[in-house]
Amino acid sequence: MKLTQVGAIGLALLAAAGCRKNGPQAPPGMPPAPVSVAAAETRDVPVYLDEIGRTVAREMVSIQPQVSGRVTEIHFTDGADVKAGAPLFSLDARPFQSQLAAAEATVSQTRATLDLARLDFARSEKLLEEKAISQQDYDTSKSAVAVAEARLKQDEAAVATAQLNLDYCSIRSPIDGRAGQRLVDVGNIVEANKTALLVIQKIDPIYADFTIAEKHLASVQAQMAKGALRVEIRLPETAGEAVAGELTFLDNAVQPGTGTVKLRATAPNPGRHLWPGQFVKVRLVLDTIKGAVLVPVVSLQISAHGPYVFVVSKESKAQMRPVKPGQRQGDQIVILEGVQPGDRIITAIPPFLQPDGPVHIVPPAAAQGGKP
Numbered sequence: 001m002k003l004t005q006v007g008a009i010g011l012a013l014l015a016a017a018g019c020r021k022n023g024p025q026a027p028p029g030m031p032p033a034p035v036s037v038a039a040a041e042t043r044d045v046p047v048y049l050d051e052i053g054r055t056v057a058r059e060m061v062s063i064q065p066q067v068s069g070r071v072t073e074i075h076f077t078d079g080a081d082v083k084a085g086a087p088l089f090s091l092d093a094r095p096f097q098s099q100l101a102a103a104e105a106t107v108s109q110t111r112a113t114l115d116l117a118r119l120d121f122a123r124s125e126k127l128l129e130e131k132a133i134s135q136q137d138y139d140t141s142k143s144a145v146a147v148a149e150a151r152l153k154q155d156e157a158a159v160a161t162a163q164l165n166l167d168y169c170s171i172r173s174p175i176d177g178r179a180g181q182r183l184v185d186v187g188n189i190v191e192a193n194k195t196a197l198l199v200i201q202k203i204d205p206i207y208a209d210f211t212i213a214e215k216h217l218a219s220v221q222a223q224m225a226k227g228a229l230r231v232e233i234r235l236p237e238t239a240g241e242a243v244a245g246e247l248t249f250l251d252n253a254v255q256p257g258t259g260t261v262k263l264r265a266t267a268p269n270p271g272r273h274l275w276p277g278q279f280v281k282v283r284l285v286l287d288t289i290k291g292a293v294l295v296p297v298v299s300l301q302i303s304a305h306g307p308y309v310f311v312v313s314k315e316s317k318a319q320m321r322p323v324k325p326g327q328r329q330g331d332q333i334v335i336l337e338g339v340q341p342g343d344r345i346i347t348a349i350p351p352f353l354q355p356d357g358p359v360h361i362v363p364p365a366a367a368q369g370g371k372p
Contacts, residue, residue, distance in 0.1 A: 032357075032359050032360040033352060033353050034359070035310075035312070035346045035349075035350060035360070036363065037312055037345060038295065038296050038345050038347050040295050040341055040345055041294055042294070042341045043291070044290050044291065045288070045294065045327070045329050046285045046286075046287070047288065047327065048284060048327065049212055049216055049283070049286065050281065050282070051210040051211065052280075052281065052282070053208045053233075053281075053282040054208070054278065054280065055233075055274050055275065055277065056208070056209050056264075057202055057206065058201075058202045058207060058266075059201070059202035061199070061200045062196055063088060063089075063173075063200065064193055064197060065089075065190045065191070065192055065193070065195060067091065067165050067168045068189070068190065068192045069092045069095070069169065070091065070092040070187065070188070071089055071185070071187060071189075071190060072090050072091060072186065073090035073186065074089055074182060074185070075090070078179065078180070078181045078182055081176075081177070081179075082178070082200065083176050084174060084175050084176050085172050087170060088173055090169060090171070091171070093166055093169040093170075096168075097166060099166075100159065100162035100165075102162075107158075110148065113148050113151070114148035114151075117144040117145045117147075118145055121142055124141035124142070175200060175202055176202060179199075179200055180198060180201070182197065182198050183195075183196050183198060203272065203275070204268065204272070205266050206274050208282055209262065209264050210264075210265070210284075211258070212260060213260055213261075217254070219286055220247075228247065229246065229247040229284060229286065231244070231246060231247055231265035231267070232282070233245060233265065233281070233282055234281040234282075235274075236281055243269065243274060246265060246266060246267075247263060248266040289334065292334045293335045294332040294334055295309060295345045296331060296332055296333075296345065298347055298348075299346060308320050308321055308338075309339065309345050309346070311343050311345060312345075312346060312359060316358060316359055318355060319356065320355040321338045321339060322338055323336075323338030323339055324337040
């Protein structure tokens, strides 16, 4: 679990606390300080790890021709969504049609030769029974049939190859996805298995790759053993709702150079909210704290003795409570120790507020001189 870092805000609050201790003091007999308060509340909150990741396409295919030839047609527009089997490019098919026709003619010729060899072999069988031919002539006739049958299979394979090459003249999408920018135009000569034509990426669902420090590995493994872990993916520059997904991959080794472990989340992306290659904020939810106590994060103060908050007592005095903060939850923060549900937490600290000093509660807009 990560504790929310107070950072620069904490330093500013520490400076403010020092001013209250060493700076101007409240004059004797000063009236109660006006303060705004918020009640400490309870609710179930997640325990999470916040990391930075990058989105990756679910599938990515680089389209290359499997035969050489000239591009005659392009059947898509750049950036279009394509379905598996949809035509993308057409190559000049005439050379391959000629090869197929020649191969089919060879098959016909070989088939005729085989038929003749079978007739000769049938006659040889009768003549051998009548001892009109030698055993050698019979074996020669039998061998001619076997040779013709093998040649026919070879020629039929040549027909299949020619047909396959002809089919390769029509290049189709192997996956559902989004087409990128085409890399060739009509009229270009492309080379088999070398020329790049197009890249197609499947972005629904989409991956989010990120890493965690190895010290968190045991916690992640323990929670994975209980079931799938929820992941929330957010774009850094937007404040919209997170895209929910699941943790689907944990690498099998810790990277020796960085001491981190690679993880991958999979999330549905029907609205194309996420795009391959983007940096994203990834929140891996490990567990849920039942009935956690939360206070506004602006109420948390820092002194030389540690974090604290001001609580309004039943006698309307400002009590200074040392606390143990947990993870931040939006504009609130979990308090693990030091505050009870329903406690009235001072959210804006007047400059002359002193521990056990008298206060009176006013609406936030009326608390003059306070600062979060």
